[in-house]
Amino acid sequence: MSLILYNAGIHAYGLGARVAAPFHKKAALWVNGQVNLLEEIAAKMKGNKSPVAWFHCASLGEFEQGRPLIETFKEKYPDFKVVLTFFSPSGYEVRKKYAGADYVFYLPLDTAGNAKKFISKVRPKVAFFVKYEFWHHYTKELKKRHIPLFSVSTIFRPNQIYFKKGGDFYCRILKRFTFFFTQNQESAELLASVDINKVTLAGDTRMDRVLQTADKVAPIPLVEAFRQDSPVMVVGSSWPQDMKVLLPFIKKQLGSLKFIIAPHEIKDKELAEIEQQLSGKAVRFSKAIPDTVASYDVLLIDNIGMLSALYQYADYAYVGGAFGKGLHNTLEPAVFGPPLFFGPKYQKFQEAIDLVEMGAAFPVKSSQELDAVFNKVSSNDEQMAKIREHITHYIHKQAGATNRILEALETWIPVPTT
CATH class of the missing domain: 3.40.50.2000 (Glycogen Phosphorylase B;)
Incomplete structure (x- = not known):
């Protein structure tokens, strides 16, 4: 029943966006961005032979949170291509030409078919979801293909559905993640309360980002x-x-x-x-x-x-x-x-x-x-x-969350030797 309701909610979101598009600029941008999206991704990824790291951010705020990790990852793993996806137009439209990523796309809506096709076309070796993003079909497909999936700068609150009675369906989504790098101790303890212990308190990568910005401000x-x-x-x-x-x-x-x-x-x-x-x-x-x-x-x-x-x-x-x-x-x-x-x-x-x-x-x-x-x-x-x-x-x-995450990642992604 929970899966039926989840899928119904996803489809209702897409329908609602299409209905709102003539009257709402953000909805129109999202709807237009979804047109022939999987075909566009397939065409752009077709010639890629390099390993891929997939970073997903809901919107612009999450991008700023993930940006230090993306850029430091690129330095540490130069053989990887970075695919960056956004769910919201406020992220994609501002950062679609971001030079730190090799490919920038909207994320197709989280359906079983879309998740399977997207991952088949992108072929990530590793995936990072920043802060809040917990999609059922994408996490299930990544888990099925044994692709490591990390949640970074994660933060939880006790009133969220994962930690409530009847939240088993959503809790199973969390259990598909390879590892969580949380912002605070409370989030780590909440995960432990639902028997998720693949967690470390890493801090907030935005601290690294704002220090970088302040240092270079003109x-x-x-x-x-x-x-x-x-x-x-x-x-x-x-x-x-x-x-x-x-x-x-x-x-x-x-x-x-x-x-x-x-x-x-x-x-x-x-x-x-x-x-x-x-x-x-x-x-x-x-x-x-x-x-x-x-x-x-x-x-x-x-x-x-x-x-x-x-x-x-x-x-x-x-x-x-x-x-x-x-x-x-x-x-x-x-x-x-x-x-x-x-x-x-x-x-x-x-x-x-x-x-x-x-x-x-x-x-x-x-x-x-x-x-x-x-x-x-x-x-x-x-x-x-x-x-x-x-x-x-x-x-x-x-500060230092970015380096703490990258050092821990060496367990799953060995540092290339020169």
């Missing part, structure tokens, strides 16, 4: 011209729900604090609404010029891909998403050491929990709370210095 001259000597709050990946809380706070702080706002989605209507609310105080990045940009208090970022570099200018950072579906990446700003602020829905993210517990991040529920907490933190120089010290120590202590 200056942005226009932002430096905007900032001058003023303190700056960088607002990253904001949604309309975040802006409802932020705009009253921003209006109160105008004149004493500058803001760089990078929305999660670039929509002209929403940018125009922010400009209207701030009445001549805001300018879009695309329209700003170095000679006059410093006269504005708010810089609106109307492009994609700049956010991680913008955080180098953050004296304070607000990370969006935690008034909606989920908090965005807090490690990208944290690596530069500023106090972090975000909404109340952060409990699914281990690093956010850690940052809150150490007093370096502050969840808020309203504009009034944001204003009160910000004023308390920003007026205390000793606390600001401790926040920076605590964050720096935390990230460097957690």
Whole structure:
């Protein structure tokens, strides 16, 4: 019965996406990406004679988590070709030309036929699923063919179906994995509670990624011209729900604090609404010029891909998403050491929990709370210095997950001799 329901859910997802496609851009991208997908994969993989490592990421966030592993794997195993797949358009459309992979594809929907055909065409010697991805048919086909399958930067919560009564079907999916490299001890203990012991606490590979990014970050001259000597709050990946809380706070702080706002989605209507609310105080990045940009208090970022570099200018950072579906990446700003602020829905993210517990991040529920907490933190120089010290120590202590995973992998994939 569970398999029937699972298959029905998969087919319902595909049908729902096709129905939504005329009205929803992401659905349309996904539907179009699935057209003749297996034929495209077969054509592109046809001439490959090299061993293949398959890395699968649900979306862009998981890609950033897996990226250090992909790139270090390529260095350590140069004979391998890397196949990178995404389920979500927000990952595939941004990274379809990623130079670190030899092939980048959408993942065909998880049906028995698709899984068999995909694995037959790609012929992976090893597979890595990043963080959350646990597909029944793909894991079953990999297990059937004795292809090692690893879950990396895995994180679990007690309320997930794998650990509940009636979750046997989903638990069997987990048991097909060769090994789990978890982010935290709780996840390892949850797996042990369902008799899965092929586990090690490796940490979060994103720590390695953000340290790499911070080390190589390039200056942005226009932002430096905007900032001058003023303190700056960088607002990253904001949604309309975040802006409802932020705009009253921003209006109160105008004149004493500058803001760089990078929305999660670039929509002209929403940018125009922010400009209207701030009445001549805001300018879009695309329209700003170095000679006059410093006269504005708010810089609106109307492009994609700049956010991680913008955080180098953050004296304070607000990370969006935690008034909606989920908090965005807090490690990208944290690596530069500023106090972090975000909404109340952060409990699914281990690093956010850690940052809150150490007093370096502050969840808020309203504009009034944001204003009160910000004023308390920003007026205390000793606390600001401790926040920076605590964050720096935390990230460097957690770093190294990539190497820990690769060293463990030598049990299954011998390092090539020169």
